[in-house]
Amino acid sequence: MTVDNHKMWNELDMDVEMHDLLCEALPVAFGDVYLSQENRPEGMDFFNMVVADIHGIRPAELIKHQEAGGKVVGTFCIHVPDEIAVAGGAISTGLCSGSQFWVPGGEKYVPTATCPLIKASLGARFDRTCPFFRIADLFIGETTCDGKKKAWEILAEDAPMHIMDLPQMKREKDLLHWRDEILGYKDKIEELTGNQVTEESLHDAIVLINNKRRALQRLNAFRKEEKLPISGKDVLLVQQIAFYDDPARFAQMTNALSDELEQRVKDGVSVFPEGTKRILLSGTPLSIPNWKVHHIVETSGAAVVGEEMCTGSRYYEGLVDEEPTDMEGMINALNERYMDIHCACFTPNTERIDDIIRLAKEWNVDGVIDVNLKFCGIYDIEGYTVERALQEAGIPVLGIETDYTDEDAEQLRTRIGAFIEMIGEK
Numbered sequence: 001m002t003v004d005n006h007k008m009w010n011e012l013d014m015d016v017e018m019h020d021l022l023c024e025a026l027p028v029a030f031g032d033v034y035l036s037q038e039n040r041p042e043g044m045d046f047f048n049m050v051v052a053d054i055h056g057i058r059p060a061e062l063i064k065h066q067e068a069g070g071k072v073v074g075t076f077c078i079h080v081p082d083e084i085a086v087a088g089g090a091i092s093t094g095l096c097s098g099s100q101f102w103v104p105g106g107e108k109y110v111p112t113a114t115c116p117l118i119k120a121s122l123g124a125r126f127d128r129t130c131p132f133f134r135i136a137d138l139f140i141g142e143t144t145c146d147g148k149k150k151a152w153e154i155l156a157e158d159a160p161m162h163i164m165d166l167p168q169m170k171r172e173k174d175l176l177h178w179r180d181e182i183l184g185y186k187d188k189i190e191e192l193t194g195n196q197v198t199e200e201s202l203h204d205a206i207v208l209i210n211n212k213r214r215a216l217q218r219l220n221a222f223r224k225e226e227k228l229p230i231s232g233k234d235v236l237l238v239q240q241i242a243f244y245d246d247p248a249r250f251a252q253m254t255n256a257l258s259d260e261l262e263q264r265v266k267d268g269v270s271v272f273p274e275g276t277k278r279i280l281l282s283g284t285p286l287s288i289p290n291w292k293v294h295h296i297v298e299t300s301g302a303a304v305v306g307e308e309m310c311t312g313s314r315y316y317e318g319l320v321d322e323e324p325t326d327m328e329g330m331i332n333a334l335n336e337r338y339m340d341i342h343c344a345c346f347t348p349n350t351e352r353i354d355d356i357i358r359l360a361k362e363w364n365v366d367g368v369i370d371v372n373l374k375f376c377g378i379y380d381i382e383g384y385t386v387e388r389a390l391q392e393a394g395i396p397v398l399g400i401e402t403d404y405t406d407e408d409a410e411q412l413r414t415r416i417g418a419f420i421e422m423i424g425e426k
């Protein structure tokens with residue numbers, strides 16, 4: 001880490017000494033999981049560089065934006081429309097935390113029996129060990145699961161928060177309600193930035209964010225190839241960085257990576273041996289640097305070819321209709337797109353089950369691993385329906401529960417290894 005980063009972290013009033021421990025651990029973990037792979041596309045160099053200085057380069061850009069009078073908002077859920085923040089001249093950054101490093105800090109505020117994503121997010125803020133949590137001018141919470149709802153009350157004691165009330169059903173009146181929440185978010189952003197969200201700025205923002213999702217769609221399409229030109233781990237990393245990087249640069253670098261993959265497909269290059277089993281993961285999000293399940297799968301003789309997750313298809317599949325250019329039409333288009341996310345917080349949520357079956361077929365998978373973050377009740381309970389539907393469709397499925405520690409890694413390796421072996425017997 002550079003001296004400049006330390007200066008910046010000190011100015012952000014971070015606990016630099018404690019944060020140094022994370023800086024020491026991350027490159028080791030990244031080296032073990034990522035740099036040990038063979039024949040990686042050169043286009044991954046950019047994403048390697050982003051991770052190598054994840055608490056340096058991007059935070060410095062955000063601070064520069066603030067110094068020029070701009071604002072930064074932090075979000076925790078893919079239901080929060082980035083387009084609104086962008087249209088108001090703010091930068092929107094993801095805040096979901098994926099490291100065990102922050103969990104003990106969060107456990108001082110919420111019960112141990114809370115999902116690690118929530119605990120890590122609180123720990124990152126209260127321990128002052130994440131620059132993104134120091135930089136954000138406003139934190140956007142949402143009423144999705146019970147854990148998050150209650151965590152926002154605690155976070156609000158230390159950080160400026162705006163809460164969006166996400167309905168739990170998708171009836172007409174629920175859609176109207178979310179539309180109101182989007183308008184409320186627009187008002188809040190205008191108040192924060194002092195800028196008007198205009199028809200022009202909103203349309204530009206819609207196109208910008210759509211382009212980022214299009215780049216991810218293009219990248220993910222390569223995973224349908226029989227000869228896989230890129231590992232699941234690498235695609236996961238790109239998807240995780242999507243929540244932090246500048247949207248235009250991210251789309252450009254992801255498209256450059258796809259150009260290279262296109263050539264690899266033409267040349268018949270594969271990063272896996274012939275006959276490698278294909279796995280779809282479904283379930284709770286995998287925030288950076290949570291690479292555990294991908295790493296286990298891909299070092300156990302299989303490849304992850306897709307993620308039905310918020311760090312996966314739930315994030316990039318839906319686009320906002322670019323046709324409307326008037327404010328009402330664009331707000332309606334945003335509403336339609338953002339209420340079409342199939343999170344387990346909704347009831348009923350049969351569309352998610354349909355998605356999993358559809359994706360399993362599209363990616364031609366040999367099996368599905370339904371991954372649940374420990375203490376996430378909604379996805380855990382929905383796992384029953386997911387597993388039953390997959391069994392009925394004749395698709396092998398394994399349900400696992402895990403957290404951010406490495407304590408269960410060996411046990412998971414055994415179970416996942418046995419599953420991969422089992423789906424090999426056709």
Ligand code: BJ8
Nearest residue numbers: 077078115144145284310343376
């Ligand atoms: S749209 S999945 S990002 S709410 S894992 S904190 S649900 S207890 S992250 Fe989520 Fe939005 Fe849904 Fe996606 Fe709660 Fe479960 Fe933890 Fe979760």
